[in-house]
Amino acid sequence: MSEVAHTPAQAGSGPVETREILRLSGYQRFIHLLVVIAFFILAFTGIPLKFHEWAWAKMILSALGGYENARYLHRFGAILTFIYIGLYFAEIAYRFVIKREKGLFWGPDSIIPRVEDVIHVAQMVIWFCIGGRRPKIDRWAYWEKFDFFAEAWGNFALGVTGLILWFPAFFTRLLPGFAISMSTIIHGIEASLAVCFIFFIHFFNAHLRREKFPMDMVIVTGRMSMHEFAEDRPAELERVQKDNALFWHQVPPASPVLAKVGRTVGLILLVLGLGISVCITYSSFAEWIPRVIRFFS
Amino acid sequence: MKIQGLLYASALTLLLPLTLGAQEPPNCLSCHADKDLKKDLAGGKTQSLFVEQKDYLQSVHGSLSCTSCHTGITDAHPSDQPGKVDCGICHSQEVEAYKKSIHAQVFEADPATAPDCLSCHGTHQIQKVNTDKYKRATLDQCGQCHEDYKRTYLDTYHGKVVDLGETKDMPLCWDCHSAHEILPASDPQSNVSKERALATCLYCHKDATTKFAQYDVHSDRFSVKKSPIEFWTYLVMILIVCFAFGLWVPHTILWFVRDWLENRKKKKDSGSNPPSETGGGA
Ligand code: HEM
Numbered sequence: 337m338s339e340v341a342h343t344p345a346q347a348g349s350g351p352v353e354t355r356e357i358l359r360l361s362g363y364q365r366f367i368h369l370l371v372v373i374a375f376f377i378l379a380f381t382g383i384p385l386k387f388h389e390w391a392w393a394k395m396i397l398s399a400l401g402g403y404e405n406a407r408y409l410h411r412f413g414a415i416l417t418f419i420y421i422g423l424y425f426a427e428i429a430y431r432f433v434i435k436r437e438k439g440l441f442w443g444p445d446s447i448i449p450r451v452e453d454v455i456h457v458a459q460m461v462i463w464f465c466i467g468g469r470r471p472k473i474d475r476w477a478y479w480e481k482f483d484f485f486a487e488a489w490g491n492f493a494l495g496v497t498g499l500i501l502w503f504p505a506f507f508t509r510l511l512p513g514f515a516i517s518m519s520t521i522i523h524g525i526e527a528s529l530a531v532c533f534i535f536f537i538h539f540f541n542a543h544l545r546r547e548k549f550p551m552d553m554v555i556v557t558g559r560m561s562m563h564e565f566a567e568d569r570p571a572e573l574e575r576v577q578k579d580n581a582l583f584w585h586q587v588p589p590a591s592p593v594l595a596k597v598g599r600t601v602g603l604i605l606l607v608l609g610l611g612i613s614v615c616i617t618y619s620s621f622a623e624w625i626p627r628v629i630r631f632f633s
Numbered sequence: 634m635k636i637q638g639l640l641y642a643s644a645l646t647l648l649l650p651l652t653l654g655a656q657e658p659p660n661c662l663s664c665h666a667d668k669d670l671k672k673d674l675a676g677g678k679t680q681s682l683f684v685e686q687k688d689y690l691q692s693v694h695g696s697l698s699c700t701s702c703h704t705g706i707t708d709a710h711p712s713d714q715p716g717k718v719d720c721g722i723c724h725s726q727e728v729e730a731y732k733k734s735i736h737a738q739v740f741e742a743d744p745a746t747a748p749d750c751l752s753c754h755g756t757h758q759i760q761k762v763n764t765d766k767y768k769r770a771t772l773d774q775c776g777q778c779h780e781d782y783k784r785t786y787l788d789t790y791h792g793k794v795v796d797l798g799e800t801k802d803m804p805l806c807w808d809c810h811s812a813h814e815i816l817p818a819s820d821p822q823s824n825v826s827k828e829r830a831l832a833t834c835l836y837c838h839k840d841a842t843t844k845f846a847q848y849d850v851h852s853d854r855f856s857v858k859k860s861p862i863e864f865w866t867y868l869v870m871i872l873i874v875c876f877a878f879g880l881w882v883p884h885t886i887l888w889f890v891r892d893w894l895e896n897r898k899k900k901k902d903s904g905s906n907p908p909s910e911t912g913g914g915a
Contacts, residue, residue: 388793403797464887467894479884486877501790504848505840513847518866520790521854525870529877537881546892627855 356559358587363427365558370420371487376605377413378494379531381406383612386524392615414498421491444474444575449485453478474571479541490530497523528616535613539606551606556598557590661699662686664711688758720750730813733822748778753812762812768800775806782806785851802837809833809850 360368381400384393400406431437439445444452456478459471476484497519500507504516543551547567554560566573576582664670666686671679689695700706705716721728731737731750739747753774760767772795776783786792786806795803809825816823824833831846838845852860854867 385790385793385797388796389787394797397797403794403799461887464884464891467891482881505838505842505845508845508848509842511844513844513849514852514862516845516848517852517854517860517863520788521863521866522870525867525874529874533877533881537878537885540885540889545888546896 355586356561356589357565357585358558359554359560360558362558365555367420367424367427368555370416370423372605374413374416374420375530375534376608377409378417379527379609379612381410381413382527383531383616386528387616387619390615390619392619396612411502414495414502417491417495421495444572447476447481447484449478449481453481472571472574473569474575475569477569483538483541486533487530490526493522493526494530497526528620531609532613532616535606535609539609543602543606551599551602553595553598556602557595559587559590661706684757692757692759693761694757694759727813730811734813734815735817735820736815746778748774765800768805769795771805771807771812781853782851785853788854789850791850804837808836 380396384396384406385403387393397403397406400409428440432440441448442450444450452474456471456473459469460478462468463470500511500515500519501523507515542548542555547564560568573582576585662684665682665684668681668683670682672682674680694702702718702720702722703715704719704722705713707713707715719728727750736747736749740749753771762768772783772786783806787796791803795805811824814822814824816826818825818827820826821828823829831841831843834841834846849860852863854860854863857864
């Protein structure tokens with residue numbers, strides 16, 4: 337902690353305390369906003385179908401105004417998903433092909449896993465067990481990389497199977513009939529996994545732990561305080577300072593209105609999401625435990 | 634269905650003069666409205682002969698006279714043997730169809746296991762069939778004897794939507810199997826046989842193809858024997874779930890505990906030293 341206060345921030349303008357690090361561009365935050373909107377729509381219109389026997393599922397559907405509405409909203413959410421996937425790859429292509437940005441796919445600034453991540457996992461586990469120093473995390477922490485690829489895989493699996501369920505007659509021109517039953521199974525379980533993972537794991541990793549509680553505003557404002565930056569991403573700070581590039585990362589703070597709106601909306605979504613995740617977990621166990629007991633007796 | 638309605642109507646007009654002419658001698662309900670009217674059966678059991686007038690009048694047959702069905706009643710009643718009711722007098726089409734079905738064959742061999750007209754429709758409270766209420770009731774009716782097929786049906790999109798209360802466009806058991814001419818899938822005449830399943834799906838899915846119809850709407854992800862592909866898909870998905878949470882639940886819990894310990898230590902430290910952290914904050 338005390339080292340942090342003495343961290344020399346050489347460049348930039350304005351008083352040291354108010355200068356912040358820009359972590360996420362406006363475009364990136366916009367895409368994340370689409371992800372959040374699409375994901376909530378899809379989760380709240382898809383999950384009740386899978387858990388149709390349960391009272392909570394029927395309650396969600398009647399809150400949405402019946403099954404027919406959910407059906408259309410689910411498809412709307414799916415289209416939104418395909419749009420943001422497209423936007424994401426468009427930006428990557430722009431940065432790679434036109435701006436010829438280096439380190440997009442490799443190196444410390446890339447989201448692609450590196451050997452260091454494995455070391456960080458080991459160091460983190462040691463820290464969990466005996467304390468001491470946390471690993472010196474660079475631009476992306478390994479849990480962020482895992483979240484990213486979990487989301488990418490989830491979108492791939494849900495997108496492909498979802499399209500098959502959307503146009504079953506078209507896809508069975510090529511695929512055998514069991515592609516439909518496989519898709520139903522994969523889509524339903526992957527969706528439950530994604531929802532529970534996001535709200536139980538991703539939300540803890542990103543928002544609910546002590547330093548961030550109750551919400552990490554970086555996803556709303558795109559900014560992180562110098563203090564937090566130094567504590568959370570020491571390796572990146574060192575690297576940036578060595579290159580004398582800190583100045584280029586620093587920006588004035590975001591508008592307090594934005595932060596307030598973001599915090600309110602974020603908290604509402606968090607409560608909703610945790611609620612549905614608890615329901616999914618409860619119902620899944622309630623379906624499974626009798627089965628397991630029957631199997632062993 | 635409209636044609637059948639017309640048939641009923643004409644049957645009714647044909648029957649009307651008959652029933653009017655043969656006004657039954659005693660008013661049946663003068664005796665049969667008695668809740669305690671019973672008949673002794675072999676083995677000391679009794680059978681209630683009570684007929685609930687209100688239900689009867691509200692049923693589709695409420696306007697018929699009792700004897701239009703109970704044709705065997707004679708003046709000697711109650712000491713006669715009225716015999717069984719034959720629905721076929723008026724519903725010959727359904728009876729003919731039913732007679733071809735597997736249910737009729739099994740019923741003949743063992744009436745306790747398979748349904749006849751009465752198990753699916755009742756006796757004196759028969760309701761119209763094209764109501765939501767009856768449609769949903771058929772699910773439980775067929776489900777009584779075909780529990781696994783009801784479960785697997787409810788696992789498909791069709792069944793889920795029906796369970797959520799939307800019976801309008803969705804197929805119920807009998808939309809695919811027919812209600813009366815139900816045959817095993819191995820019989821080429823069956824609606825769900827390899828030869829005819831496509832036609833059944835095409836009824837609603839105008840763009841269906843042979844492979845589409847091969848989608849097993851009763852695939853059972855819990856049965857490795859019946860649906861190996863679905864079983865293994867399901868198992869792999871469960872393993873993926875276990876893998877993801879097996880890694881991350883401990884990670885999250887350990888992190889939470891460590892955070893808490895560090896926090897406590899920090900509080901203790903700052904309690905003994907004057908607080909040194911001023912910068913940063915937000
Ligand atoms: C990304 C593209 C997606 C597409 C094209 C898609 C499409 C579909 C379709 C066509 C269905 C069939 C039921 C219906 O028509 O309402 C369905 C069901 C479902 N969807 Fe999606 N979906 C997508 C993403 C998601 C996501 C991200 C989630 C959850 C977070 C989700 C959760 C579900 C669930 C739980 C079901 C019910 C599965 C079952 O019946 O067991 N879907 N989806």
